[in-house]
């Protein structure tokens with residue numbers, strides 16, 4: 081199941097190591113996650129549902145969905161999709177049994193910084209690069225490597241030249257990573273688990289590999305926690321082999337492991353289209369892309385590329401059910417009429433061993449919600465959103481948002497918003513020279529970017545966000 | 560929204576929902592007005608422990624009668640409530656505690672509760688996960704018929720059964736004022752309309768004093784922020800709720816395996832504060848690790864806050880007031896869930912002019928004019 085040859089990527093696999101899965105010895109490479117190593121060995125069932133013991137595999141691949149929990153070295157409920165495999169590691173089914181043995185006391189590290197940035201994706205890293213010449217900055221990311229969604233994008237990016245259009249996502253991630261790590265402190269494998277208002281902004285973060293608790297006092301916080309993939313409701317949607325598109329990309333483009341032999345993709349937006357192309361690059365067959373809308377949502381260039389690879393795109397189609405006993409063995413797809421109802425008799429069975437859902441993202445708003453910043457539901461923005469102004473500051477003073485968290489958009493926007501937030505946060509601690517000029521340039525770029533065809537929805541979302549922000553702030557700042 | 564109803568209940572927590580049911584069952588036309596959604600208040604944030612081991616007879620009796628109702632409630636309401644009777648284990652830390660425990664147990668046994676004092680060995684037998692040394696316990700009291708129920712399921716079970724019998728629930732509707740005429744309740748004014756009525760039940764939890772003010776009554780209730788947490792699920796290892804009056808901790812394992820509990824926060828203060836604190840989390844984690852060392856391996860999933868609606872004697876305020884038709888049903892402090900079934904029944908009997916199953920004169924508002932007998936067995 082490993083990808084040996086790839087037209088774009090070269091997998092730098094670490095040292096060959098061995099681990100145990102339910103007593104069986106298996107091969108892995110240092111630097112890959114347990115989930116990737118298990119997949120490479122053909123294991124896709126990771127856990128069972130609590131009530132009916134239905135088999136579950138991983139869905140999101142970024143530590144958010146909890147369907148990959150296993151027992152690792154005696155510790156139950158470990159998120160195997162973001163935990164690296166180690167020599168001699170014992171991985172077992174999760175029985176919830178508590179280990180005997182003492183617990184190693186966690187070390188507490190207290191920190192005080194000007195600006196704390198939660199999330200090291202395009203937005204977070206850009207904010208860090210922007211702010212660190214003027215302020216002390218720490219970036220915290222719970223993944224083993226920074227870069228967020230970008231680390232799995234093998235395609236060349238659209239967007240503005242300044243935001244590195246024409247460059248592959250992985251390459252952008254590398255550049256941002258290199259620049260940021262020269263300028264500020266980046267804590268990896270570290271999850272921010274809580275925000276507390278102690279008269280000042282206070283974050284608690286945990287490095288679960290090294291058992292360290294960080295208590296961080298910050299003057300400003302920029303939340304850039306990104307988004308998580310949407311689930312779709314259909315029969316059998318919890319079978320192992322049903323993944324979020326991003327989960328498959330992580331597996332395939334970061335760890336060089338194939339999700340299966342033959343896949344069905346649900347959703348013909350950019351994510352679905354690009355994924356189909358990436359699967360083909362990795363030597364995996366794609367039976368079809370289905371799309372409920374009458375029209376393809378993504379860029380035509382991507383759609384054309386996909387068609388050239390021989391992957392059919394069925395619009396006005398949806399998935400009715402997935403079947404299989406221990407993992408996906410096939411799916412029933414169905415045509416939709418104008419009222420989104422199933423067209424009778426249009427059911428078709430397709431044979432596939434995995435299904436990718438590329439049906440949109442929802443901002444990961446829960447952490448920023450803890451600050452007390454005003455959160456509102458805005459459909460065009462992807463769901464619950466922290467209201468913010470043009471400088472990305474929320475209704476709570478000193479709390480900023482940027483990137484997908486602030487509206488589901490694209491990497492160029494995430495980078496620009498990161499810069500705006502970073503610059504404004506730094507400037508409000510101590511005046512930054514040429515602030516107005518810099519800010520104007522970033523805002524101008526953002527505006528130009530949103531002028532495009534695909535800018536209509538995000539633009540509308542942003543207008544609503546601002547409007548409600550000002551409505552709210554008219555009544556005074558919270559906190 | 561109806562323009563007229565016989566009874567308007569303010570608050571869609573466990574108490575408001577249960578009263579609506581008891582009234583509807585008696586043929587009364589009742590509406591419930593809830594500012595947010597069912598179980599939004601303390602009910603949806605509580606430990607939902609059901610304990611009969613109290614130091615005052617009123618509380619012990621209310622709880623005991625409630626347990627008798629809880630035991631048959633699924634059948635009566637036709638919905639699941641998630642009741643589990645795994646007992647309450649209350650730590651005894653020293654001789655002083657032991658004296659009070661003996662006194663309590665004597666009273667509790669006199670009303671028919673199967674409570675007993677157990678030694679360190681039996682503590683370990685009942686819940687092998689516990690470490691009596693870490694608990695600083697020399698013994699414990701244990702009542703096997705105590706337990707807990709699911710607060711959401713129980714509230715919904717009552718509400719659905721009430722609706723089936725004609726009660727109406729107005730959610731996202733806020734009571735903004737109450738009109739009184741000639742010393743009698745006349746009308747409830749909400750942001751969605753007005754309802755004429757003869758009876759108003761004030762079951763607004765921590766907001767009850769605000770509702771009281773609308774009819775010109777002062778009650779001594781104070782909102783106190785309480786914090787709770789829940790861990791990830793682990794294998795079921797113990798059935799009882801474990802509590803200590805000295806350390807203020809309480810915790811139990813839920814059906815799905817999570818550990819749910821609370822402890823007074825080091826930053827505790829009176830007022831409508833809703834932000835959780837990190838000091839609570841540290842303090843809770845530390846104490847939990849002492850009580851049940853294997854739990855040190857378990858990760859906390861969530862923490863949240865809710866309000867205790869606290870009275871000076873930690874006993875609820877129930878019954879009639881100087882305003883005719885205005886019924887108090889609040890001040891439950893930390894234990895309004897467990898006594899709700901009986902409280903609701905008694906207040907419904909009162910409103911319907913029936914003979915009450917139990918005398919609640921002593922829980923009337925007027926008691927604060929005399930000497931206060933405080934409930935001592937409080938946690939959290």
Ligand SMILES: Cc1cc2nc3c(=O)[nH]c(=O)nc-3n(C[C@H](O)[C@H](O)[C@H](O)COP(=O)(O)OP(=O)(O)OC[C@H]3O[C@@H](n4cnc5c(N)ncnc54)[C@H](O)[C@@H]3O)c2cc1C
Pocket residue numbers: 198199200201202203204220221222223226227228229230233236237238239270271272273304305306307325326350351352354355444447482483484485489490491492493494
């Ligand atoms: C298939 C696909 C194709 C795309 N194609 C394009 C394209 O062609 N052009 C384009 O411009 N954009 C594209 N995008 C969108 C782009 O990738 C995103 O908009 C961008 O990566 C968002 O960046 P971000 O920093 O806001 O979030 P993310 O990249 O999601 O980063 C968020 C980071 O926060 C971390 N985090 C979250 N919570 C915590 C916590 N509690 N503690 C610590 N860390 C935390 C996460 O680990 C993650 O690293 C594409 C996206 C996908 C999925």
Ligand SMILES: Cc1cc2nc3c(=O)[nH]c(=O)nc-3n(C[C@H](O)[C@H](O)[C@H](O)COP(=O)(O)OP(=O)(O)OC[C@H]3O[C@@H](n4cnc5c(N)ncnc54)[C@H](O)[C@@H]3O)c2cc1C
Pocket residue numbers: 569570571572573574575592593594595596597598599600601602603604605606607608609732733734735762763764765766785786787821864865866867888889891892893894895896897898939
């Ligand atoms: C952390 C914690 C742990 C607890 N543990 C336990 C336990 O283990 N066992 C136990 O028995 N008890 C426990 N309690 C106490 C118990 O939760 C409460 O006593 C009980 O839930 C009170 O129920 P209620 O229906 O009276 O009030 P609530 O559940 O608070 O309901 C009151 C309702 O009134 C509504 N309201 C307020 N103002 C208005 C208005 N103006 N108009 C309309 N509606 C309004 C609110 O929105 C709310 O939904 C605990 C409480 C907390 C906070």
